[in-house]
Amino acid sequence: MNICIIGIGLIGGSLAIDLKKNGFASWIIGVDNNPKHANEALQLGLVDEILPIEDALQNVNLVIIAVPVNQVARMLPRILDQVDHRTFITDMGSTKSNICNIANAHPKRQNFVASHPIAGTENNGPGAAFSGLFKDKMTIICEKEKSNNLALKLVEKMYQGLEMRTIYMEPEAHDQHLAYVSHLSHVSSFTLGLTVLDIEKTRENIFNLAGSGFASTVRLAHSSPDMWAPIFNQNADHLSEALGAYISHLQNFKNLIDNHEEKKLNLLMKRANGIGAVLQGSEE
């Protein structure tokens, strides 16, 4: 099967490696508006060739859009315009309401499968791609009834080949949930980084003292701004609600510290410990 992957970064590149490896793809065409990334993807052997998008969309069975969500929104109508009825399209975007709304306004909506594989690291670019990124993770397909049945089956088969578990959700529910379990923790990590960088200006060598706990909490602060700013923007309402709840918990915690309420702090933390048990019930 001929596949076109638009955006050969961490996600697109890791897909390319494993879809080739498991035989799902026989020929992979890469598209990337960053010539350095395009060249790197070719040299790393992630893709078989690099083409301009117009040429890449001809004679492929599946187009995978793996670019930041603002670019998905911009490109999707144009791609749907250009493909024939036998070419199917899916996206990897971390927000779904905005992208589904755009797809729903297009006459070729049924060629498109809206999806979001929940996988990634704080690194980006073709050099960050690796085999196994998706294995044993969860993927979400939204509004499956709006996709052509063949398109849906093809994308489901692709995720199955990557050893992912597929679940189905409405775009609004997806965005609401992801605000809490993904987007919020990215904001908490970015702002923790900012807070400590501020203080570091005036207090030398503070980072000598940072333990592995700090490194773990701030890991997501290394993530790509070009990927995350559009996600935060498209999911502003849900994320704002989650941030409001988080700030309110922090303010409460700070008040207890200010009032030396050690016992109440202890009880709150015992409750927070419960996150461990709940997370063990999840896939990772």
Add this chain to the structure above:
Amino acid sequence: MNICIIGIGLIGGSLAIDLKKNGFASWIIGVDNNPKHANEALQLGLVDEILPIEDALQNVNLVIIAVPVNQVARMLPRILDQVDHRTFITDMGSTKSNICNIANAHPKRQNFVASHPIAGTENNGPGAAFSGLFKDKMTIICEKEKSNNLALKLVEKMYQGLEMRTIYMEPEAHDQHLAYVSHLSHVSSFTLGLTVLDIEKTRENIFNLAGSGFASTVRLAHSSPDMWAPIFNQNADHLSEALGAYISHLQNFKNLIDNHEEKKLNLLMKRANGIGAVLQGSEE
């Protein structure tokens, strides 16, 4: 050398393993007010015997206090009372001002070395102890000029044997810095856990959607409340300042999201990315 370790949990147990392994200790007496932990430490072979504290303090060269900081504050004067002038004492506490103030009020202050090895995991108890916890990490000794020179040399030698790098700081500076690079990230993680647990009550299966990024950010929320509540309480002033700065960054981030200021968000995150470069300059 005969050593007494008070508190055979993650820290005390890991110390016991490596101090025996590297020959620093020939006989290790464990003290733990939790009989289950004491028994477990003995069965795991972490210590050679378990004794009540009064007996354990006799005929040992070094007493290592590895209990929560409120208990360090409570026990330290009593231990100093009981040991003879040839027995030295050090602690592993994550706060130093309070503990040093208490030590400074005791006539045998010079038998004591105030220290803090920056190492740990989110787990606790003797079962969490492992060899290598301290290797290549940083340790801090405070007010070294107030310790007997032999005591100081002994504790420095112990840390050297664990392959740690020792630095020297004033207790106040220690507490200020640790508020930012350790205590703050624990609060951010505990409150992130609380925020998501709140939402989970009403939204089923939200945790199916949690990726590895969330797990990493929330890892410290598994930490022991009995260890952390006293740390937050003893370091309330510095931690409150750090939390105030963090909340203000979060509020600013939320405002930008509410106003769809995508470019400004992008710039802020680019600045946060700088934490990566700074952390690489540190030990872990």
